[in-house]
Amino acid sequence: MEPLPTPPIPADDPALVAAFEARIAAGESIEPKDWMPERYRRQLTRMMSQHAHSEVVGMLPEGNWITRAPSLRRKMCLIAKVQDEAGHGLYIYCGTETLGVDRHDLVQQLLDGTAKYSSIFNYPTLTWADIGCIGWLVDGAAIVNQTVLAKASYGPYARAMVRICKEENFHKRQGYEIVATLANGTPAQKAMVQDALNRWWWPSLMMFGPSDAESPNSAELLKWRVKRKTNDELRQRFVNLTVPQAQAVGLSFPDPDLRYDAASEDWKFGAIDWDEFFAVIKGNGPCNHERLAARRKAHDDGLWVREAAAAYAAKHLARTTEAA
Amino acid sequence: MSVPPVAGARETPVANPLFEYLLRLGDDRLVLGHRMSEWCGHGPILEEDIAMANIALDLVGQGSSLLQLAGVTEGAGRDEDALAYFRGEPEFRNAQLVELPKGDFAFTMVRQFLFDAYSVLQLDALQKSTFAPLAGLASKALKEDSYHLRHSSDWVLRLGDGTAESHARAQAALDELWRFTGELFESDAVDEAVRDNGIVVDQAAIQSRWQQVVADVTRRATLTLPPAGASASGGRRGRHTEFLGHMLAEMQIVARSHPGAKW
Numbered sequence: 001m002e003p004l005p006t007p008p009i010p011a012d013d014p015a016l017v018a019a020f021e022a023r024i025a026a027g028e029s030i031e032p033k034d035w036m037p038e039r040y041r042r043q044l045t046r047m048m049s050q051h052a053h054s055e056v057v058g059m060l061p062e063g064n065w066i067t068r069a070p071s072l073r074r075k076m077c078l079i080a081k082v083q084d085e086a087g088h089g090l091y092i093y094c095g096t097e098t099l100g101v102d103r104h105d106l107v108q109q110l111l112d113g114t115a116k117y118s119s120i121f122n123y124p125t126l127t128w129a130d131i132g133c134i135g136w137l138v139d140g141a142a143i144v145n146q147t148v149l150a151k152a153s154y155g156p157y158a159r160a161m162v163r164i165c166k167e168e169n170f171h172k173r174q175g176y177e178i179v180a181t182l183a184n185g186t187p188a189q190k191a192m193v194q195d196a197l198n199r200w201w202w203p204s205l206m207m208f209g210p211s212d213a214e215s216p217n218s219a220e221l222l223k224w225r226v227k228r229k230t231n232d233e234l235r236q237r238f239v240n241l242t243v244p245q246a247q248a249v250g251l252s253f254p255d256p257d258l259r260y261d262a263a264s265e266d267w268k269f270g271a272i273d274w275d276e277f278f279a280v281i282k283g284n285g286p287c288n289h290e291r292l293a294a295r296r297k298a299h300d301d302g303l304w305v306r307e308a309a310a311a312y313a314a315k316h317l318a319r320t321t322e323a324a
Numbered sequence: 325m326s327v328p329p330v331a332g333a334r335e336t337p338v339a340n341p342l343f344e345y346l347l348r349l350g351d352d353r354l355v356l357g358h359r360m361s362e363w364c365g366h367g368p369i370l371e372e373d374i375a376m377a378n379i380a381l382d383l384v385g386q387g388s389s390l391l392q393l394a395g396v397t398e399g400a401g402r403d404e405d406a407l408a409y410f411r412g413e414p415e416f417r418n419a420q421l422v423e424l425p426k427g428d429f430a431f432t433m434v435r436q437f438l439f440d441a442y443s444v445l446q447l448d449a450l451q452k453s454t455f456a457p458l459a460g461l462a463s464k465a466l467k468e469d470s471y472h473l474r475h476s477s478d479w480v481l482r483l484g485d486g487t488a489e490s491h492a493r494a495q496a497a498l499d500e501l502w503r504f505t506g507e508l509f510e511s512d513a514v515d516e517a518v519r520d521n522g523i524v525v526d527q528a529a530i531q532s533r534w535q536q537v538v539a540d541v542t543r544r545a546t547l548t549l550p551p552a553g554a555s556a557s558g559g560r561r562g563r564h565t566e567f568l569g570h571m572l573a574e575m576q577i578v579a580r581s582h583p584g585a586k587w
Contacts, residue, residue: 082364294365305369312482
């Protein structure tokens with residue numbers, strides 16, 4: 001799928017840019033009515049809408065297990081988690097509207113296949129253990145990203161991240177609890193969770209995006225405090241946090257090169273298969289078609305419902321006006 | 325697995341009516357909550373995904389608490405998960421209304437409305453019961469179901485009085501669901517027996533008030549109530565539609581594939 005043609009960006013007044021960058025340097029928060037460079041507005045719109053789309057598409061792989069959750073408590077936790085994701089999606093879509101974009105246009109871009117969302121959700125959830133691994137690894141990686149984004153320069157996004165991170169922490173704990181329970185369970189459960197970790201580990205590392213050397217926007221994003229850390233820094237932090245958690249429950253990683261480096265106090269990991277990452281981004285992951293098809297079907301099937309709600313509201317407005 | 329009733333027997337004596345009664349209450353909510361949860365991620369608009377997940381969560385939660393109480397009442401060491409995941413379909417005691425596949429959004433919301441209107445009346449009676457554990461659960465569930473009723477009533481109004489298509493879908497759902505509503509108000513030896521436990525629910529009175537609520541909302545929604553006719557029945561005695569078995573097969577597959585495992 002080709003990206004939408006990008007309209008030319010109008011040149012910004014250098015004096016305004018200088019004043020804006022001075023505010024950023026002073027650690028000030030940028031608010032919706034403040035002046036901002038057009039590139040800043042677009043970068044934020046891109047990041048925030050991708051984040052919102054990811055929350056909404058992310059409901060699908062996990063929703064896949066709601067009807068098969070193996071206990072009522074797990075079923076309730078999973079419904080609540082997917083509900084939280086819908087809430088995050090809505091909250092961030094509303095956040096993008098402070099940048100002057102319309103939520104419906106963003107949703108349309110997702111349905112058209114022109115918008116990106118986190119590549120991780122293009123992988124299938126094949127066993128119950130995947131629900132544990134998603135909570136532990138995918139929400140865990142999201143927390144590492146979002147804890148830093150909570151200090152980003154754009155006020156509405158930063159505040160959204162503070163709130164969302166609280167819920168993601170809860171999800172991560174639940175996910176790890178599932179993983180730990182399975183790892184300490186029957187041989188079949190243990191095999192199930194090891195297999196899930198084998199499948200989710202590398203895609204989780206890819207969630208942080210391309211290596212710094214191949215991330216052309218990074219410098220500007222860091223300067224404007226849209227990002228606070230590079231992709232590689234965040235990825236390393238995630239690995240350092242996660243390896244001991246797996247060791248604590250006796251799980252191993254599908255990486256023969258994983259080793260502790262005492263000098264840097266880092267867990268060094270093997271080479272990421274970036275060909276796979278870019279293939280998934282381009283639409284050729286295992287579930288890209290299914291995810292978009294499910295979103296389109298929900299949208300199409302819901303058309304008559306949205307039309308009914310609008311027609312009802314219009315009729316009642318008319319009746320109220322007549323009565324007045 | 326308990327022995328199914330002998331064909332031709334009018335009514336099988338029930339060994340533990342309170343257990344049986346709690347299963348009926350719990351199964352209604354677990355099965356309906358499960359059906360509602362099937363929408364998760366596939367709703368017509370994001371706001372509605374949130375609302376439907378919330379309703380599903382409330383109902384599964386109510387079902388879980390009621391089944392837990394049922395297990396304690398039974399005294400055979402079965403907890404809510406044993407009852408949810410390791411009973412076969414003849415042992416489920418929900419009304420058939422709640423087990424029907426979710427259908428389109430109109431079918432889901434009209435069914436939810438018909439159940440919510442019943443549930444708030446039933447829970448209102450149950451919160452006055454002198455069986456304290458049940459009264460407490462009913463009181464909490466009543467608050468939740470009052471919100472559900474407001475939500476589902478609003479949708480019945482929007483769909484019935486929305487567009488020609490939504491009206492036709494809502495009317496078709498009402499017509500299809502109507503014959504499953506009579507079962508909600510049946511009364512049998514179990515209802516009689518639990519009076520000894522301080523559980524007094526006047527099914528006839530509830531039915532009469534339910535009819536008023538349903539008549540009022542459907543009239544305002546410009547929908548036509550179907551004529552009274554033959555009513556489906558059997559769920560309370562473990563006789564279900566063909567749909568419940570498929571739902572349970574999906575719901576129970578993981579738990580049953582790993583007997584004895586903890587999750």
